Amino acid sequence: MFDSNSVSYVMNTYSRFPLELASGEGSWVVASDGASYLDYTSGISVCNLGHRPQAVAEALESQLAKIWHTSNLFHIPKQEELAELLAKTAGMDRVFFANSGAEANEAALKLVKKYWNDLAEYNRTSVLTFEDSFHGRTGTTMAATAQPKIHNGFEPLTPGFVYQPFNSVESFDILNNAPLQAVMLELIQGEGGVRPADSGWVKNLVTKAQSLGIPVIVDEVQTGMGRTGTPFLFEQYGIKPDIVTVAKGLGSGLPVGAMIAKDTFAASFAQGSHGSTFGGNPLVMSAALASAETLFSTDILTNVQKVSEKIFAKLNEFQHTHSVIEDVRGAGLMIGIELTQPVKPLLADLRERNVLALPAGEKVVRVLPPLNTDLEEADFFLEKFVQSLQNLHETEDVQ
Ligand SMILES: *Cc1c(COP(=O)(O)O)cnc(C)c1O
DSSP: OOOTTSOOOSOSOOOOOSOOEEEEEBTEEEETTSOEEEEOSHHHHTOBTBBSOHHHHHHHHHHHTTOSOOOTTSOOHHHHHHHHHHHHHHTOSEEEEESSHHHHHHHHHHHHHHHHHHTTOTTOOEEEEEBTOOOOSSHHHHHHSBOHHHHTTOOSOOSOEEEEOTTOGGGGHHHHHSOEEEEEEOSEETTTTSEEOOHHHHHHHHHHHHHTTOOEEEEOTTTTTTTTSSSSGGGGGTOOOSEEEEOGGGGBTBOOEEEEEOHHHHTTOOTTSSOOSSTTOHHHHHHHHHHHHHHTSHHHHHHHHHHHHHHHHHHHHHHHHOTTEEEEEEETTEEEEEESSOSHHHHHHHHHTTEEOEESSSSEEEEOOOTTOOHHHHHHHHHHHHHHHHHHHHHHHHO
16 A cells, blocks of 8 residues: 555656545545545546446457457557547548657647658748647657746757747747747646637637648647537637647546547658557557547537536636635636645645545646536535635634
8 A cells, every 4th residue: 555655666757646546436536545535637637437437448348358459550440430530520531549648749740740841841840839838748749848847957858849928919920930830739728727728819820820821730638538518629719720639538548649630731641651559559449439439429518518517607606705716717627726825735625525636737726527527526526625715714814
């Protein structure tokens, strides 16, 4: 069992909660000490159907009894089925399967490079990304991530990125002034603090970029797969990106990512252009196909909207009565609550009350319930959350 004092042979790259989750079912997990928690972290928007959803478990069990891995030297029928579902849902044409969000983004960045190189436009050397974005931790996706705290100590960074402020019209000048390979953005910056892009700004950005022939990559690794109440968040912005990446929720906990693209760009990847040993293997595809079919269903998407309305209405009420809440924002079941102070004590107090939630930066509580959570569980969360807020105020009053 977990012991915070014992020597660890695992590299010390994560700040961890003092908790080991031993089992889970639906929205609930049981820790190694026997305590139950409402898991409104969903493994960071991965377990979007809760823990061990039945449809996915059945697909996995059936595939486990057949074949697990073949390599991409062989045809994999479930890749075809899932690619069709993802492409049709996104209104696009082709899909590349990877193993994570960073890898899906790497594939997208390689694709746009190849596109311009095929056209012999070698003067196009950079991709525009935005301050406080998060696109992954590999060499290139770390460079795409415009956050100094992620870059520090890893210089020299992979070249080829320019950064602009998010939601600022200033950022448009560069579209005319620099020969860009692509524009890449999140429509709600997840790791950056659950910060939604302004709808007008996004529309202008996408229109300007596309009119100049610059492809727009939307990173939906966190916002995609139903998280915000539609299969992809870009639909709510009324835009049509050229490339979309997904990962987190796609496999319900099995590692998988996907890059979805329009044919204009997808055609630049020919045999041998890109590849992955594990990407899209039969076992992972069985989980991802069953997950995607469920996540895109009307049942799940209407549930997200229903529970979301309830949670946002209550949080907005709490904001009026609790001065510690600075802002409430997000979409669907991707919820950010910015406080006037660090969130760590509040998250610890919530754990005492059997609720798990996440930080997004220092002052933002990030709540990512499973998309099939119900109103009763939402009530449980809201009741505990307001108690924790109250406790925070009382502790402040005493000091
Ligand atoms: C989590 C995340 C990534 C990175 O995904 P990994 O699977 O950790 O590589 C990339 N982009 C966004 C928006 C994310 O939230």
